[in-house]
Amino acid sequence: MKKYDVIIVGGGAAGFFAAINIANLNPELKVAILEKGKEGLQKVKVSGGGRCNVTHAEFIPQELVLNYPRGEKELLGPFHQFMTGDTIEWFENRGVELKIEEDGRMFPVSNSSQTIIDCFLDEANKLNVEVLYSHALKSISKTKGVWLLETNQGDFSAENIMLATGSSAKIWNMLESLGHTISQPVPSLFTFDIKDERIKDIPGVVALDVEVKVVDSNLFSEGPLLITHVGMSAPAILKLSAFGAIELATRNYKFQIEVNFIKQSLDDCIDNLKHIKHELAKKTVLKSAQFEIPKRLWQKLVLASQITNDTRWADLNKSQLEQLASQLTEAVFDVTGKSTFKEEFVTAGGVNLKEINFKTFESKIQENLYFAGEILNIDAITGGFNFQNAWSGAYVAAQAIAMHK
Missing domain, CATH: 1.10.8 (Helicase, Ruva Protein; domain 3)
Structure with missing residues (x-):
């Protein structure tokens, strides 16, 4: 059995960010990442059309939290500890300069997600973080205060573990056996399928500033609207899909929207x-x-x-x-279904937020068990906000773990 001080399950954005910060804050700790895939950081690779939408240029915590349909209240404290400006500084200190685009999204100046991936891999290597690929977690248990992790390639033990596995039904099931409750996942970012003569044969047309509301609900949003081959997309629609994720799922994605194309009565x-x-x-x-x-x-x-x-x-x-x-x-348009928004698979659902101490991102139910990223019931609208949640949560947890010994 291999022993470590800290094991992070999940080699995605939150997992790497946490591991790097733990090793940087406390170099004496032996840190490992267990990643089930042959390579990690795949969501980083495809984010923002391959450019990696690192964060969003919103620098006021009270404003930033408004972009999270689930997690708004809980993230206010963590954002005061590690905010957008801290993210920018973190990357710049490691040679990665970010730029702000007109809509507020922030990308590496290189316009390539590989820049972010290389930064993480270099830092992990420099700080002696062991990254173990093709290690799928089979079970989690605890004996005498020590965590035991069984994988398809052997067993591991650690005093502290972090789960940063994203939306994983398998991991959620394991957490339920440890006493956690899970809010069942539903899609959060998706476009609307609409068959209507008024938008037929005009894909690519953008109405720059519209108001959209779901009929017979309080769901409302505004912003650009894009007409696609299958219906409607862009921020005005994606915001509705995020804030209405649970309600629209109960309607089986069949509902009506009312669009005000000119924002006049x-x-x-x-x-x-x-x-x-x-x-x-x-x-x-x-x-x-x-x-x-x-x-x-x-x-x-x-x-x-x-x-x-x-x-x-x-x-x-x-x-x-x-x-x-x-x-x-x-x-009024009839919505008949949904389509995934690009490769950005985001879900509402995950570990119940009442079971997390947001000063440390530690479980209130199991000591020395930490979380970061979308494994929690936190999600955001598109635009770099989901990554900022990952960075902030991973950093706050890293600080708690690094000072734990």
């Missing part, structure tokens, strides 16, 4: 259209896109308002004008 829109009708009297409605709506989307909404190709603004009757206003401000 119906009455204000009607007044504006009357003014436009007077100003552009001789022009055809179809070819006169308004309210900064993309031309192809405008034409679809016009045709859906019972307005023909050659109808001029001057010839719009009251019914057509009201229908157009309705399409612009309260268009």
Whole structure:
């Protein structure tokens, strides 16, 4: 049986970050990572389209937590201990410079996730962290205050262990046997499947600033909306999918959304259209896109308002004008299912947050058992927030473990 001071199960972002910080804070500790795959950091590799969306340029903890449908209250303390600025400094101290993009997402200047992977592997090697690949965990038990880990390649023991395995049903089952309760996982980041003539054949069209709400619910979001081959995506939709993860699962992903493409009330829109009708009297409605709506989307909404190709603004009757206003401000679409958002497999669900001490990320049920990342019932909207949760949790836990001896 191999003995270590600290064993981290899971060779992903949170696992490597924790191991590196433990070894850096207390070089006397013998630290190992057990990774079930042939290589680790695979989620880092595909994040942000292969560029790795390291974090988000939000530097106020009270604002940052608002991006977490689950974990908002619990993460406020940890974010005061290790925040976005600390993440930037951590990477810069190791030669990795980050840049901020217009939407606030932060990436390595290299635009390659390999930069982050190389940084972790180099640091782990430098600090003598043992990384053991192809080691799948089979069981966890505790004897006389020592953790025993059985893997497919032998047994290990450690005084402290951290689980950073992400959304793993197998690991969650083991934790239930240790007394933890698990919130059952459901998808959290996904796009909406919609079959509708109004968005047919116009994939790639982006409405820059819309309001979307789920009919018969309190779910609401705003931001850019992208029309895809199968429906709708982009932040306005992804925020809804994250904050509505549990409710939308109970509806079996069949529901209606109402889209306000111009963020105006119906009455204000009607007044504006009357003014436009007077100003552009001789022009055809179809070819006169308004309210900064993309031309192809405008034409679809016009045709859906019972307005023909050659109808001029001057010839719009009251019914057509009201229908157009309705399409612009309260268009209802039937959602028939969901699709995964790129390779960003994020779930709501995991270890019950009431069973975690968020000053240390240690289990309240089992001493010397720590957690980091998505194994906990914490998830965020897209944009680098899930990684920031991983960095903050892993660092806070690392500090507690490093000072434990």
